[in-house]
Amino acid sequence: MSSNGFDENPFGEPNLDNPFADPAIQQATRMSTNVSLEDYNPFEEQSKPQLQINSTNTAAVVQPLSQNVATPQPQRGALFAEGPSTSIQITSEELQRRQEELDRKAAELDRREQQLQGGNVPQLNNWPPLPDNFCVKSCFYQDFEVEIPPEFQKLVKHLYYIWMFYTLTLAANIIGCLILLFHEGHVANFFLAIFYMILFTPASYVCWFRPAYKAFRNDSSFNFMVFFFVYFFQTVYTIVQAVGFQQLGYCGFITAIVQFDNTAAGIVVGLLLLIVAFCFATTAGANVLMIMKIHSIYRSTGASMDKAKAEFTTEFLRNQHVQEAATSAVSSAVNSQFNNSRY
Numbered sequence: 001m002s003s004n005g006f007d008e009n010p011f012g013e014p015n016l017d018n019p020f021a022d023p024a025i026q027q028a029t030r031m032s033t034n035v036s037l038e039d040y041n042p043f044e045e046q047s048k049p050q051l052q053i054n055s056t057n058t059a060a061v062v063q064p065l066s067q068n069v070a071t072p073q074p075q076r077g078a079l080f081a082e083g084p085s086t087s088i089q090i091t092s093e094e095l096q097r098r099q100e101e102l103d104r105k106a107a108e109l110d111r112r113e114q115q116l117q118g119g120n121v122p123q124l125n126n127w128p129p130l131p132d133n134f135c136v137k138s139c140f141y142q143d144f145e146v147e148i149p150p151e152f153q154k155l156v157k158h159l160y161y162i163w164m165f166y167t168l169t170l171a172a173n174i175i176g177c178l179i180l181l182f183h184e185g186h187v188a189n190f191f192l193a194i195f196y197m198i199l200f201t202p203a204s205y206v207c208w209f210r211p212a213y214k215a216f217r218n219d220s221s222f223n224f225m226v227f228f229f230v231y232f233f234q235t236v237y238t239i240v241q242a243v244g245f246q247q248l249g250y251c252g253f254i255t256a257i258v259q260f261d262n263t264a265a266g267i268v269v270g271l272l273l274l275i276v277a278f279c280f281a282t283t284a285g286a287n288v289l290m291i292m293k294i295h296s297i298y299r300s301t302g303a304s305m306d307k308a309k310a311e312f313t314t315e316f317l318r319n320q321h322v323q324e325a326a327t328s329a330v331s332s333a334v335n336s337q338f339n340n341s342r343y
Contacts, residue, residue: 105145105146108143108146109146124138124141125137125138125139125140125141126138126140126141126142126143127139127140127141127142128140140210142213144156144157144160147213147217148213148216148217149216152216152297155216155293155294155297156212156213156216158290159209159212159290159294160209162283162286162287162290163204163205163209165279165282165283165286166200166204166238166283167201167204168279169276169279169280169283170193170196170197170200170201171197172251172275172276172279173193173196173197173241173249173250173251173276173280174190174193174194174197175276176193176251176272176273176276177189177190177192177193177249177251178190179269179272179273180251180255180259180269180273183259183265183266183269186247188247188249189247189248189249190249191249192248192249193249193250193251195249196249196250204234207230207234208226208227208230208231208234211223211224211226211227211230212224212227212231212294215227224294224298227294228291228294228295228298231287231290231291232291234287235284235287235288235291238280238283238284238287239284241280241284242277242280242281242283242284244256244273244277244280246258250280251273251276251277252276252277252280253274253277253281255273255277256270256271256273256274256276256277257270258270259273
């Protein structure tokens with residue numbers, strides 16, 4: 001035992017005055033002090049080798065620790081995002097909705113394939129969307145994703161949105177005529193607005209939207225011709241509705257401007273009718289743009305009037321009612337000729 005209280009080291013010549021003067025100890029101390037608290041990352045401990053100091057009779061040797069450390073496993077259901085990537089959480093309702101949509105499309109494709117193969121598979125109408133136990137059943141089948149080619153789906157949907165906007169404008173026209181009824185007492189405008197709503201809502205769908213839908217679905221020149229013919233008059237008629245001649249049941253610009261007077265009620269009524277007039281004008285503008293766009297697509301497909309006539313003749317002769325009428329007429333003519341020859 002020395003005078004300073006340290007035991008003698010039988011393996012070397014220790015420095016009893018400063019036990020930290022060992023070079024290995026000083027190197028390990030410098031390495032530990034160079035790491036600051038801000039640079040510390042607990043997730044990088046598994047990738048960096050740990051240092052182990054082995055004391056021998058010559059010098060301390062720094063060796064990497066060879067102990068296997070288990071990597072922490074993420075908990076079940078947890079989502080980790082590394083770097084700039086983000087994770088999207090999908091709810092069970094969204095998954096169920098997507099699955100139902102895929103099942104519906106698969107069933108529709110199977111049905112159409114069976115129809116092309118000659119199978120007798122009935123087509124269930126789905127428009128207008130009515131409850132199953134409703135007194136009126138759906139009249140048409142409509143599915144843009146299944147029946148319309150992908151390059152024309154957006155265009156046909158926009159045409160459908162124009163029809164919906166026109167229907168809402170007719171409903172707003174009823175409200176405007178009701179306001180006129182309370183403001184001026186004109187009953188005829190109100191009943192005419194209701195009549196226009198009942199008449200033009202289904203007529204516009206059947207007369208110009210369905211032909212356009214079938215034209216893009218079947219690449220039908222005849223349906224394109226029907227669409228252009230009816231939609232042109234629809235556009236002209238919508239312009240007349242936007243102008244709004246008095247006592248015709250339209251809340252157009254003329255009817256709205258006449259309401260402005262020096263009274264507050266007249267100004268309010270005029271502003272409300274101007275909203276309806278702008279809705280009619282917006283519909284007319286959308287009709288002009290749509291008919292020009294569809295006509296450019298129609299001309300680019302190489303369609304013509306001769307093709308439409310040939311298609312009409314083919315479809316007309318293939319119609320079941322026409323075939324039955326022709327068969328009946330031929331039978332009557334043959335029987336009449338046979339009876340005349342007997343006498």
